[in-house]
Amino acid sequence: MELTILASLVVSTFFTALGAFSHTTKRAIGFLALQAASIGFVELVYCLLELITGLHMEALISFLAVFIEWFTSAAVSPLIIYWGMIKTENISEKPLVNNKKALASIVTLTVLWLIFGSLFSNLLPKRLDILPLTALMLLFSSFLIVYRKDPLKILVGLNMAENSLYPLIAESPISLVPFILGLMVFVNIVGVFVVMEAYREYGTILLSKWRVG
């Protein structure tokens, strides 16, 4: 794996972990935007350099595809959730487990990943050497999904998890990129729509109060 790619993955993993601990919805959305921006940044720069040096049609198409992909995950998706937050509320809720326990779990996961990741990386084909780091980011994102009671933060976690697959998605055929992005946006809109409807019914977006309501 190239050093720049490794660096961008490490930075985005760091933002994912920060997102998992963020108190308010607004801050979690901010970390989502940062995570998405950093994970696709290296590829975007590569495509830009290729476009500048090559100046051919294929490079332009490839750059546009990567840019749209990057822009959708770093700006459009966070904005949809942000819009949902404006329409409902920006809450700071207590996670289902306290921060100390969550931190301990994250450290344990990282250690386990270091052990198993190094074991499995020998077994994986060269083309899939980013898979262990992707899996770690996926695990961090799952913290937001599992331990939070704020549905918008859960949506942020879902997006972070999807973004963690970005290095793999980048390998998919360009013709499929618009469909994958379209679906990503569609699922976010549906998610925000459901949260807004629930907010209208229960008067709160706190999941624990929905059942009582």
Add this chain to the structure above:
Amino acid sequence: MYSLLPLLSLVAPSFIGFLCLFTYPFKFLEAFFRRIEKLALLLGTSLTLLIVMTMVPYILSGEALETPIFSLKVDSTNMAGAVGIVLIFFLASLYNVEAERGGRLKPSMYNFFVLLFLTCMLGLLFSYDIFGIFLLVEMTIGVSIVLVVHNPTKISPEASFKYLIITAVSALFVLLGVLTTFISINSSSISAIMDNSEFFRENSRLAMFIVACFIVGLGADIGLVPFHGWVPDILPGSPPTVNGFFTAEPIAFILALYKLINPFYVIYPSQTIILLLFCIGLICVIFGVLSAFSQKDFLRMFAYLTIEEFGHMILPFGLFTSFGLTAGQFYLVNSSLMKAGLVLCLGSVLINTKTSDMDSLGGLIGKMDETAWSYIVCSLSIAGVPPLSGFYAKWLLYSAVYDFLSPLVGIVFSLLTVLFLICMSIVSLAVLVRSFHQIFLGQPARGLNDLKNVPWEMWLPTLIIAIITILLGIQPNALFNLIKQP
């Protein structure tokens, strides 16, 4: 054989769906559309039924219809499933004429999503492209969540959010499996997996990882234990008609799962995959039946029985034998049809009495006789009572399990397994008969004396399903001929 029919069967419902959606922004078209909304949906589903039925003679003559440019293929492995899906959608849209009373979505939007749902189901069946399957899985999830939240009740947003999270996470696993496969073989065609068999034989752990991703991803979408959390909430949270449409979902998802993992099993025939699917199937059966037994709400009872049925459905496919595939397809189509019959009957009771609590119901057979008879026929069929089609489906299932197990673990253990499955079916029959007794027999409960029958548009689809199960019981070859392996 090259044919545009598979593509046409996807284009027709989506085109009518888009036509419905076209009226959405125009206020002056709204009044007009309200008059034809139910008919437009019925037109979409009946047209699709017609197109799918025109493919049947080709499949019966042993041909396979392909639209290679979109990687679509219809053959004996998916034709019966397609017929089942379009039939369920047609009957549920007939039921929709009277049962749909409006909700959170405008009628044009509702029609669009229902028809898009049908397109996704058929696309999942016909597509032989791994990316196509992923996109359709994700779209199906999005559409079904919108359809659940359409219900104007208080519980539907919570149920749909739970559904969204579980299925969206599961879609990530499908995506992970799809991307890993694509990066490994540089092709998105399912047939290319077989062409790269050497690579997966060398990287058997990677093949197992991909299979695990598909099982977890699609297993959660189907509602298999331990990813079943959304099933008992979704059924009470959805409109009755949408529950009818949902009964077609397992046909598409289970056949898609089989389509994705079968090549890996052929390349690397690991017993772990069989054991995993077999155990999941058995756990679903046990958990579903036992949980259904204690339910007082008939929709929750039905939800748990649905989980039990998922277990029965997955068992024969998990054997990866030719007979297992045949038995699985027969069981899948028959069970989905029976579930559609049952859930539409329960929907009629809910709409008519405004309650799903079985303790506050009773004596409805005198008021809703067609619904009652359809309910008991479908119940007996799904439990495998002869001479109904369910008996034949269960017989095939037990034979496939016995044939597979007996050379491996001996006659005694195989017989015990089959006996255990029969016992589970008897328990599910008891649950269904008890629910029939509580809802339809005895003295009418207080407040239900002045109840009128539901309109014919609501009981006719259930009656048709009951007649189908009797006819298929007498002549199972009508369905079996569509499934026969080439």
